[in-house]
Each structure stands twice: as C-alpha cells, then as structure tokens.
Amino acid sequence: MLTVTSLNKTFKSPAGDVTAVRDVSFSTKPGEMVAIVGASGSGKSTLLSLLGLLESPDNGSIKVDDMELAGLDAKGRTAYRARKVGFVFQQFNLIPNLSALENVMLPLEFAGWSVSERKTRAREVLNTVGLGEDKVLRRPAKLSGGEQQRVAIARALVTNPELILADEPTGNLDRKTGERIIALLREAAGQEKRTVVVVTHDEKIAKEADRRLEIEDGVLREIA
Amino acid sequence: MGSIKRGVRNTFRNTIRTVGVVTILAVAIALSISMLIARDAVSAKIASVRATTGTTITVSPKGFFGFQGGGTPLSASKVTPLLALPHVTALQETLSQRLSSSDTSLTASAPSGQLGQQFGGGFTPPVRVVGTNSPGTALVGGAFGGSTEEIVKGTSFSATSDADVAILGTDLASANNLVVGSTFTAWSTKITVTGIYSAGSSFANNNVVMPLAPVQRLSNQAGQLTGATLTVDTLSHVAATTTLVSKKLGSAADVTSTSQATQSTLSPLNSVQTISTYTLVGAVVGAGIILLLSMLMIVRERRREIGVLKAIGASTGSIIRQFIAESTTFTVLGSVIGAGVGILISSPIASALVSASGGSSPGGGFVRRDGGFTGGGNGFTPPSGTPTGSFRFGGFGRTLTQLHTSVGWGTLSVAFAIAILVAVIGASVAVASVVRVRPAEVLRSE
Numbered sequence: 165m166l167t168v169t170s171l172n173k174t175f176k177s178p179a180g181d182v183t184a185v186r187d188v189s190f191s192t193k194p195g196e197m198v199a200i201v202g203a204s205g206s207g208k209s210t211l212l213s214l215l216g217l218l219e220s221p222d223n224g225s226i227k228v229d230d231m232e233l234a235g236l237d238a239k240g241r242t243a244y245r246a247r248k249v250g251f252v253f254q255q256f257n258l259i260p261n262l263s264a265l266e267n268v269m270l271p272l273e274f275a276g277w278s279v280s281e282r283k284t285r286a287r288e289v290l291n292t293v294g295l296g297e298d299k300v301l302r303r304p305a306k307l308s309g310g311e312q313q314r315v316a317i318a319r320a321l322v323t324n325p326e327l328i329l330a331d332e333p334t335g336n337l338d339r340k341t342g343e344r345i346i347a348l349l350r351e352a353a354g355q356e357k358r359t360v361v362v363v364t365h366d367e368k369i370a371k372e373a374d375r376r377l378e379i380e381d382g383v384l385r386e387i388a
Numbered sequence: 389m390g391s392i393k394r395g396v397r398n399t400f401r402n403t404i405r406t407v408g409v410v411t412i413l414a415v416a417i418a419l420s421i422s423m424l425i426a427r428d429a430v431s432a433k434i435a436s437v438r439a440t441t442g443t444t445i446t447v448s449p450k451g452f453f454g455f456q457g458g459g460t461p462l463s464a465s466k467v468t469p470l471l472a473l474p475h476v477t478a479l480q481e482t483l484s485q486r487l488s489s490s491d492t493s494l495t496a497s498a499p500s501g502q503l504g505q506q507f508g509g510g511f512t513p514p515v516r517v518v519g520t521n522s523p524g525t526a527l528v529g530g531a532f533g534g535s536t537e538e539i540v541k542g543t544s545f546s547a548t549s550d551a552d553v554a555i556l557g558t559d560l561a562s563a564n565n566l567v568v569g570s571t572f573t574a575w576s577t578k579i580t581v582t583g584i585y586s587a588g589s590s591f592a593n594n595n596v597v598m599p600l601a602p603v604q605r606l607s608n609q610a611g612q613l614t615g616a617t618l619t620v621d622t623l624s625h626v627a628a629t630t631t632l633v634s635k636k637l638g639s640a641a642d643v644t645s646t647s648q649a650t651q652s653t654l655s656p657l658n659s660v661q662t663i664s665t666y667t668l669v670g671a672v673v674g675a676g677i678i679l680l681l682s683m684l685m686i687v688r689e690r691r692r693e694i695g696v697l698k699a700i701g702a703s704t705g706s707i708i709r710q711f712i713a714e715s716t717t718f719t720v721l722g723s724v725i726g727a728g729v730g731i732l733i734s735s736p737i738a739s740a741l742v743s744a745s746g747g748s749s750p751g752g753g754f755v756r757r758d759g760g761f762t763g764g765g766n767g768f769t770p771p772s773g774t775p776t777g778s779f780r781f782g783g784f785g786r787t788l789t790q791l792h793t794s795v796g797w798g799t800l801s802v803a804f805a806i807a808i809l810v811a812v813i814g815a816s817v818a819v820a821s822v823v824r825v826r827p828a829e830v831l832r833s834e
Contacts (some may be wrong), residue, residue, distance in 0.1 A: 218699055218828040238704075245827075246701025257696040261401050262394075273390070274701035319700065 166215070166327060166359050167191040171224035173210055173382075184210035186382035188224070192375075194326075194357040197350055199364055199373035200384070207382040208363045209331060215361060216249050216329045217241040228326055246274040250320030252349070254332035256312040258304040264290060264315045265300040271323045289318045293348055310341035317345065321352055328352060328360040334369055346372050391706040395713025399721075406718075409682045413722025413810070414729065416675035421730030421803050423668040426738035428799055430661045434654055443623050445630050445645045447616040447637065461612035462641055464604075470618055470636060475629050478619040480522040483603050483612060487515045487596070493573040497563035497594045515560065517574065517596040519603025521547045523555070537597065542568035542583030549599035552606070555583040557593030575606040627651070660741045672806050675722070679814025683715050687821040691829060698827035708819045715815035716808075723807040730803075 173185040184207040192198050202208045213219040215226060217233060220241075226233045228248060236244060250271070258267045268286040277285065290300050293314040304312050313333060320328055330349060334342030346362075346369055353360040362373060370376050376387040400406055447467060449459035464481060471479040487494065494515045523544045525536050537544075537555065545553050556566060561584045566572060570581045579598070587593055604610050620629045626645050634643040687694070697707055 213828040216699065218826070242698075242701060242703050245699060251699050253696070257692065259693060259696070261397060270697070270702075271700045274703070274706070323701075 165192065165194055165227075165229055166361075167225070167227040168215070169225040169227075171211075171214060171226065172222045173207075173214055173219060174222055183382050185214060185221070188379075188382070188384045190377060190384060190386070192359045192361070194359060195354055196375065197353045197360040197362065197373045198375045198377060199362050199370035200377045200379055201363075201365060201367065201370045201387075202379040203365065206379045208379050210382075211379060211384070212329050212331050212361065212363050215327070216251060217244050242274075246271060247323055248325050249327045249329060250323065250325040252313070252316050252320045252328065252330035252333045254335040256304070256309075256316045256336070258312055258315055258319075260304055263301045263303055264295060264307065264311075264318075267304070267315055268318045268322050271319060275323050286318070286322055289322045290315070293318045293321070309337050310344065313337060313341075313345050314348070317348055317352070324356065324358075326358050328358060330360065330362045332364055333362060334364070334366065342366075342369065391702075391710040392713045395710040396717050398710065398714045399717040405682070406721075409678065409718050410721045410725065412678050413675055413718060414725035416671045416678060417723050417726025417803075417807065417810070418729035418733065419671040419726075420668055420675065420806055421727055421799075422734040422737045423664040423671060424799055424802055424806075425730070425734035426741060427661055427664040427668065428796075429734075429738050430657050430664065430742070434657050434661070437650060437654060437657075438623055443620045443626055445618040445620060445626065445633055445643060447618065447633065448642050448644075449614065450640055450642055452614070452642065460640070461609065461614055462616065462637075464611045464613050466637060466640070467613055467616045470616070470633055473618075473629060473632060473636075475621045475625040476618050477621050478522075480520065480525070480617040480619075481600055481613050482521075482615045482617075483519040483600060483607070483609060484614050485517050485519075485603065485607050485609075487517055487574055491575055494560065494564050494596070497557075497559040497590070515594070515596060517554075517598055517603060519598050519600040521600045523547060523597060523599075537585035537587045537592075539583045540586050542581070544583050544585075545599050547599075548601075550601040550605075551599065552577055552579050552602050553582045554579045554596050554598045555585050556581055556597075557595050558584055558586045559590055559593040560595065577606055656742065660738075663741060664738075672810060675810045676813035679715060679718060679810055680817045682718070683711065683814045683818035684821065686714070687711065687818045687825075691825050694822055694825040695827045695829045698825070704823055707822050711818040711822055712811070712815040715818060716811045719807050719811035719814070723803070727800075727803060 168191065169189050171185055171188040172183070174181050174183045176182075186207075188211060190198075200208050200211065210219065214221050217226075217236065221234050224234060233241075233244060258264075259270070262270070265283070265286050268290055269282040272282040272285060287297075287300060291297070295311060295314050295318065299307060299311060304315070307315065313336075317333075320330075328349065333349065334345055337345060349360050349362065350372065352358065362369070364370055377384050378387050379385075447462065447470075449462050452459035461483070467481060468479070470476060489495075492515055496515050523537070523546075539555065540558065542555070544555055545551065554572075556564075561567070561581070564572065566581050568581055568583060571578045572581070573579070574596070579596075585593075585597070587595075604612060618629070618633065620626050630643055630645045634641075637643060694707055698704070
C-alpha cells in the first residue's frame with residue numbers, strides 16, 4: 165500500500181523558485197490502478213519521480229507498506245528502485261544494444277539474481293506480456309512500438325515490485341496498442357495485488373483506472 | 389550480463405567511432421612504446437659507455453706526453469695528500485724509468501722492426517721499469533697494450549715494499565733466461581725476480597715492475613713521481629674532484645679524467661634521452677586526452693541511458709564499472725595494435741633520433757687517460773705508470789648509433805602501466821559525469 169502525506173518539492177531556478185509538488189497527500193490500495201492526469205508542467209512527472217525516489221522531496225512522507233522512503237540515503241534509494249518499484253516510460257527507454265531478454269534481465273542483475281535465474285524469470289515475464297519466444301532475442305530496433313512497450317512493462321514487472329510507475333505509457337503508441345498496454349498494466353495490478361500509478365493526459369486511458377487524480381500547479385485533487 | 393561485460397560490448401556499439409578512437413590511441417601508444425624502447429636503449433648505451441669509462445683521474449707532470457712531451461716529475465709530497473680529498477677512494481703512484489744497456493743487464497725482448505726504425509737508425513727498444521705502489525694494475529691501458537698483470541709464476545710484492553725485488557713480463561724473462569729466484573742488475577744493484585707476469589701483449593710483457601720505493605731510491609729520484617691515478621667513488625663526483633685536484637696541484641700538473649671527454653661525447657645521447665622522455669610523456673598525455681574526450685562524448689550521448697539504468701536499480705558503482713570497462717577495452721585494443729607497431733618502429737626511430745642529435749659523428753681523436761710515455765731523455769721510453777699510458781682512439785662516436793633496441797618484460801610492464809594510466813585518465817572523466825547524472829532526468833526530458 166502506498167501512502168503519501170504532505171509531499172512538497174520546489175526547484176530553484178534563475179527566474180525564481182518553482183513549486184512543482186505542493187502539499188500532496190493520497191493513498192492507494194494493493195491491486196489498485198491510479199491515474200494521475202494533468203497538463204504539461206503541472207507537476208505529474210515530478211510527482212512520479214518523487215514516488216520512484218528519483219528525486220528527494222523537500223518534506224513530507226512516502227510510505228510503501230508502512231516503510232518510510234523519504235529519508236532513505238542514496239544506497240537505500242537504489243535498493244528500493246531495484247526491488248520495490250518498476251518504471252514504464254513513454255519512450256520505452258530500452259537499451260538499444262541489448263536484446264529484449266537482456267533488457268528485461270537488467271533489473272534482476274541489479275537486484276542480485278544469478279544469471280540462470282535471470283534468464284528463466286525474464287523469459288517467463290516476456291511470455292506473460294505476450295512477447296513470443298521468436299522475439300525475445302531481438303534488439304529493440306527490430307521490435308514494433310507496442311512490442312517495445314511490452315518489453316518495458318516486462319522489465320518493470322520482472323522483479324515483482326509492489327509499485328509500478330508508468331509515465332505516459334501509451335504516449336507513443338496507436339490507440340489500439342495503447343489500450344492493450346493499459347489492459348496489461350491493469351492485469352499486472354490485479355494479479356499480483358500491486359499498485360500501478362499511471363501518469364497520462366489521455367482522459368480515455370485515465371477512465372480505465374480505478375481512481376483518477378488530477379494535478380494542477382503541483383496541487384493534487386481526486387476526480388470523482 | 390554483468391556491468392563489465394556490458395561495458396566491453398558497449399565499446400563496439402558504434403563501429404566508426406571505435407575504429408577512430410582505437411586508431412588514434414594505437415598511434416599514441418605506438419609512439420609511447422617506441423619512445424620507451426628508444427629511451428631504454430639509449431640509457432643502456434650511456435650506462436655501458438660510462439661503465440667502461442671508469443671513475444679515475446689521471447695526474448701527470450705538466451707537458452708530459454711520451455715522445456712529444458717533457459716536464460718535471462711530480463712531487464710525492466704534493467700528490468700523496470690527494471688521497472685525503474673527499475670522494476677519493478684510492479691513489480696509485482708511479483715512477484717509470486727507461487733502462488739503457490748501461491743501466492741494466494737485461495735485454496729487451498721486443499724487436500725494433502720497421503716501426504722502431506722510424507725513431508732513428510739502429511734503434512733498440514729499451515727496457516722499462518715501472519715503480520708502483522699498486523702492483524697488479526700497473527700496466528693496464530691502451531698504450532701499454534696490457535691489462536692487469538696476471539702472475540703466472542712466483543709471487544708479486546707488497547704495495548709498500550722497499551725490497552730490491554721485481555716481477556718481469558713473460559717475454560722479457562724468456563729473452564733473458566730468467567725464472568723466479570733469478571737476479572738481474574739495474575742501476576748497479578742486484579734485483580731478485582719474485583714473479584713472472586703476463587699482461588696480454590708483447591709490449592706489456594717487456595717490462596719490469598718493481599715497488600715504488602726502490603725505484604725512487606735506486607734511480608736517485610726520491611719523492612718523485614711520473615704519474616698518479618686517483619679513483620673516485622662515483623662518476624658524478626669525478627668532475628668536481630678533477631677540478632679540486634687541479635686546484636691543489638696548480639700549474640705543476642696536467643689533471644685529466646676520461647669522464648670529461650665521455651660527457652661531451654655522450655651529450656647527443658643525453659639529448660635523445662631527454663627528447664624521448666618528453667615525447668613519451670607527450671604521447672601518454674595525448675592518448676589520455678583522446679580517451680578522455682571520447683569517453684566524455686560517450687557519457688554525454690548516453691545520459692538518458694544512464695538515467696534509465698539508475699531508475700531501474702543500477703548503483704552508480706556498477707555504471708562506473710561499465711564505463712571503466714568500456715574505456716579499458718578501447719585502451720587494450722589501442723595498446724595491442726600500438727605495441728606491435730611501436731616495437732616495429734622503435735629501432736629506426738631510435739637510430740633516427742641519435743643521428744639527428746649528432747651522435748653519428750665520429751668522436752674526436754683520442755682520449756688520453758694518463759701520462760702515457762715519459763718525456764725527455766734519450767730516444768724511446770716505453771709507456772709508464774700505474775694504469776697509465778692508456779689511449780682511446782676514435783672516441784665513442786662511431787659506436788653511438790649502434791643502439792640495440794629490445795623489448796624486455798620491464799619495458800612491457802612499463803608500457804602496460806602506461807596503458808592503464810591512460811585508461812584511468814580517460815575513465816575518470818566518464819566516472820565524474822556518471823556520478824552527476826540524476827535519474828530523474830530521464831523523466832524530465834520526456
């Protein structure tokens with residue numbers, strides 16, 4: 165379960181301080197898919213960075229299963245990212261000179277799995293997201309956009325994290341493929357009782373989520 | 389796949405860049421290795437020349453130079469205190485005299501021949517007696533044509549002996565039918581033969597070697613010397629000690645050391661050594677800069693990828709290892725190619741450097757190591773003195789270009805260390821850049 169309380173983040177710039185996240189509080193249940201919508205520059209990506217510990221909050225609290233994350237040091241944040249959270253990016257961000265299988269094996273390497281375990285687990289998850297055995301050894305450039313995003317989702321799921329953070333996961337995909345990806349994320353949330361937080365500006369996608377939150381000028385509010 | 393393997397694979401992500409970086413590195417490393425080999429070869433040459441030069445200073449009477457010279461004998465009271473000078477470890481004093489047929493019962497063994505006849509009609513080589521306080525090395529040197537006197541029969545005498553004893557060269561003893569225990573006459577005094585020596589040449593083996601004191605006494609030259617040789621502890625002290633000895637003896641003596649001539653002869657090699665050192669440093673720094681800029685470019689190009697790796701749980705350490713592996717792979721490839729090329733071109737480069745620095749010109753004439761032949765008097769006088777009478781014709785110049793370049797484990801170890809240094813320099817910037825990349829950048833740039 166994810167619990168966020170009074171989270172704040174301000175960036176300093178020559179033009180003055182910019183508050184990207186302002187007193188944000190919310191919580192999610194296991195197996196729940198939450199959509200965060202908002203315009204560009206509203207602070208949704210910053211909120212996602214804070215939840216994934218890619219950024220440190222100025223103040224406030226982030227708890228996953230009652231474990232406080234906001235005060236973790238660099239080593240603790242790295243360990244959290246390796247084991248407790250999975251990221252899905254809009255531009256897939258797969259490593260171009262590694263095969264689909266090797267891309268999915270990466271988080272397992274960082275989490276300390278053995279090579280043989282990595283291969284078995286990565287193949288298993290790739291098959292789960294619908295990437296056939298004939299494609300697991302292909303490099304990203306030899307896969308379609310939808311297939312690349314499936315690989316990215318497999319990479320996010322492979323360590324069986326409690327939290328999946330997806331930043332515009334359908335932004336580079338056609339509508340039909342996007343719907344399949346969202347369905348995949350929903351499935352991932354439901355089957356393993358993990359929380360999926362999806363940042364999107366696509367209302368159709370947002371409506372597929374269990375809950376919708378809107379962020380505007382760093383302030384988050386629930387949409388009924 | 390570990391971070392090291394990933395780094396090695398990343399080396400080949402961009403073929404054109406890999407070929408470019410490896411080629412430039414190979415050129416720099418080839419230059420480094422050839423300079424290293426050339427430098428080692430030149431250093432070995434300098435060391436060998438210096439080793440043969442020795443650390444001796446020769447003192448002879450002013451103007452004393454064999455047939456052509458004259459001069460007044462040195463005073464032992466001025467020469468002997470030189471042993472107390474700093475860095476002087478030994479002092480050999482000599483008094484050499486010619487013995488005419490009226491002075492001795494001995495007959496010279498060496499034929500006059502055509503060369504001897506050049507000195508005057510009816511010339512017969514005289515017998516020379518060398519009084520020394522350093523038996524065993526009295527005949528060393530080119531003009532004697534000899535080396536250390538090796539006793540082949542009997543015994544030698546002590547350095548401080550005052551007895552009327554002598555050791556004779558094998559040829560002289562044979563020509564006069566003398567054996568150990570025989571006697572001969574010199575300055576109307578009976579001299580006992582205690583030993584027979586061989587010094588490696590007919591000329592050297594036509595001498596009588598006696599303790600210094602009886603020669604001074606019997607020839608009525610008490611307290612006089614015709615030569616002295618000082619041994620200095622290290623080559624670096626030779627020049628200063630030579631100056632000091634000259635100052636002590638003033639205008640009465642010629643003071644020379646072979647190291648002076650050697651230093652000027654070796655100066656081209658020293659220049660080559662300096663040039664190769666600077667070029668080596670320059671090539672290493674150049675290779676380091678090439679790799680540094682390449683890795684900087686690569687890291688900048690892969691900022692997003694670094695951010696992704698950090699976002700999915702990679703530690704900064706594992707990413708640093710990946711880039712160090714990539715940098716090291718570039719360096720290893722460049723080193724392997726560069727080492728091969730460097731070994732091939734090292735010999736011609738070393739020779740070209742020596743030639744360009746003037747080392748190919750023949751050395752000037754000869755270097756006189758000591759007093760050589762006694763001056764004045766009647767006709768020919770054989771070379772005199774403790775390791776005196778030594779000439780080195782032709783100098784060292786002719787042999788300076790004969791450099792032997794070789795690649796030993798030592799050189800390869802240094803080259804390997806240089807390659808690692810280059811890799812570390814190159815990777816250091818990549819490491820610094822990796823540390824600065826924040827994983828959030830990967831989201832912000834989307």
